[in-house]
Every structure is written in C-alpha cells, then in structure tokens.
Amino acid sequence: MFASTNSSEPTAGFSGRAPIFPLPNASLFPSVLLPLHIFEPRYLCMVEDVLSSDGYLALALLKDAADKNYATKNCEIHETLCLGRVVADERLDDGRYYLLMQGICRARLLAEVPTDLPYRTGIIEPLADQYASEPVINRDHRKQELVSHFSSLFPQLGIEQKLLAALDTDVALGELCDVIAHAMRLESEVAWRLLEQADVDERSELILELLKLQCRDAKNPPGFPPSFSLN
Numbered sequence: 001m002f003a004s005t006n007s008s009e010p011t012a013g014f015s016g017r018a019p020i021f022p023l024p025n026a027s028l029f030p031s032v033l034l035p036l037h038i039f040e041p042r043y044l045c046m047v048e049d050v051l052s053s054d055g056y057l058a059l060a061l062l063k064d065a066a067d068k069n070y071a072t073k074n075c076e077i078h079e080t081l082c083l084g085r086v087v088a089d090e091r092l093d094d095g096r097y098y099l100l101m102q103g104i105c106r107a108r109l110l111a112e113v114p115t116d117l118p119y120r121t122g123i124i125e126p127l128a129d130q131y132a133s134e135p136v137i138n139r140d141h142r143k144q145e146l147v148s149h150f151s152s153l154f155p156q157l158g159i160e161q162k163l164l165a166a167l168d169t170d171v172a173l174g175e176l177c178d179v180i181a182h183a184m185r186l187e188s189e190v191a192w193r194l195l196e197q198a199d200v201d202e203r204s205e206l207i208l209e210l211l212k213l214q215c216r217d218a219k220n221p222p223g224f225p226p227s228f229s230l231n
Contacts, residue, residue, distance in 0.1 A: 010104045011083065011126045017113065018056045018083065020120040022075055024065035027191040028082040029178040030103040034059075038097040042118035047089070047097050049117075055086045058124050059109060061192045073120050080196040083107040083124055103178070106198060129174035130198045139173045142204050149211035150180050176202040177207045184192045184210065 021043065028034045038047050050057050060077040062070065069075040088100035106127040112120045112224070181194045197203040 013054060014056055014083070014124075014126065015054065015103065016123060016125075017121060018058045018124050019050060020058050020060050020077070020081070020109070020112070020122050021046065022060045022062050022070070022077045022120070024062045024067075024070065025187075025188045026059075026062055027188060027195055028059040028084050028101055028103045029182045029191075029195060030082060030105050031175045031178050032103050032182040033087070034101045034103065034182075036097075036099040036101055038099060044095060044097065046119040047086075050086060051089060056083060057086065057101065057120060058083050058109070059101070059190055060109070061195075065188065077109070078192055078196070079109045080127075080192070081109060081124075082195060083109055083126055087201070106195060110111065113200070127198055129172070129200050131169075131174075131200050135201055137201050137204065139201070139204075141175055142201075142208070143171075143173055145208060146176060146180055146204065149208065149215055150183070153211065153214055172200075173204055177203045180207055180211075184214070186210070 026034070039046060046057075059083050060081040063076040063078060067075040083104045083106075084101040085101045085104055086099050090098040103165070104126075106129075108125045108127055110123040110125050113123060115121055172220065177194070181191060192202070194203060194206055197206060
C-alpha cells in the first residue's frame with residue numbers, strides 16, 4: 001500500500017544512528033507499510049527503546065536465512081537496508097508487540113556500534129533514489145508498462161484504474177517500483193536486489209522483467225501442458 005511521509009525531508013530529525021532488526025525472509029521497501037510481530041526478548045527491549053526515542057528502525061536482510069548465529073549479534077547481514085519508522089504500535093498483555101512500520105528510504109550500514117544492549121545498533125546513511133540526468137527510458141511510459149503488467153497478474157482486484165489515477169498525482173517512478181515490489185511478495189534475495197538498486201531506471205528494468213516472467217508463468221503453470229507418455 002502507499003504510505004506518504006508528508007515531508008520533503010523524510011529523514012528530518014534522524015540522528016544517523018538506529019537499532020538494526022535482522023530478518024531472514026522479510027524486506028521493507030520505502031513508501032510501503034509492513035506489519036511486524038515482535039516476541040523475542042532482545043527485540044522487545046529494542047522496541048521499547050525505539051518507541052521511547054525517535055521511532056526509527058533499520059530492517060536488514062540476513063545473508064543466509066539458515067545462519068546458526070541468528071540468535072547472536074554475529075549473523076551476517078546485507079549492508080543495504082531500509083530505514084523505517086514505527087507509525088503504530090500495540091502492546092499485548094503478555095508483553096509482545098504488534099508494530100506497523102513505514103518504509104522511509106534506502107540506507108547503507110556504515111558501521112555497527114558496540115553496545116551492551118541485546119540488539120544491534122548501527123551508523124546508518126540514508127540513500128536517495130538516483131535519477132540519471134539523461135534517462136535511458138521514457139519514465140512516464142515505463143510507469144504505464146509497470147501498471148499494465150502488474151494489473152494483468154491480479155485482474156480480480158480491478159486495481160488498474162486506481163493505479164493509473166495514482167500516476168496522475170505525480171507518483172515518482174522509484175516509489176511505484178517499490179510499491180509493486182512489495183506487493184509481489186518476492187523471495188528475500190530477489191527483494192534485496194531491488195532494494196540495493198538505487199538507480200531508478202535500472203530498478204524499473206528489473207521490476208518489469210520480473211513482472212513479465214510472472215505473467216508468462218501465470219499463462220503456463222507448471223505441469224501444463226502435460227508431457228506425453230512414452231509408454
């Protein structure tokens with residue numbers, strides 16, 4: 001879904017330092033909302049600290065979802081991550097939390113900060129979308145292509161006209177790419193490749209190819225047509 005930051009400077013007030021939340025199979029993109037269920041003691045501590053400070057939290061993807069060091073501070077994470085902010089929270093009677101995270105921007109982990117806290121903290125550099133001064137694509141046409149292919153994957157939703165109307169409100173190509181990437185529920189490593197791509201034209205190429213691939217797969221599901229028996 002779309003999530004507006006309501007600010008030309010979405011990271012205004014960000015100190016440059018934030019807790020890091022490594023996840024094995026979930027990615028947060030800028031401009032979208034992601035619900036999280038927090039139950040591990042170390043991350044409950046993290047949430048308490050985030051809610052009592054500026055609300056910023058950096059979501060990182062594990063390099064290896066099966067990393068045996070996940071329960072420690074030593075599991076390897078990708079250095080490109082998404083800086084998000086808690087926009088809603090609910091604390092349950094047993095201490096667990098439900099959070100709603102809003103993706104703010106891509107970011108780079110410059111360094112981790114050693115602390116005695118049970119969770120990781122890092123120095124985070126926000127990254128802006130990059131638009132080449134001489135684009136290699138027609139960006140307005142690309143937005144139409146992305147909407148058309150995405151809508152063909154989910155015709156039952158009837159969302160094409162809504163998305164096309166959204167494009168008339170000056171939705172940037174980079175934002176549209178991130179919203180579609182989130183909605184596609186991609187495998188974690190594929191999602192990270194898109195998160196890592198700050199060049200919007202290149203990102204849109206990747207998204208378009210993924211959409212075309214999924215459209216082809218939808219028309220030719222595994223096992224159809226069936227192979228002929230040789231018996």
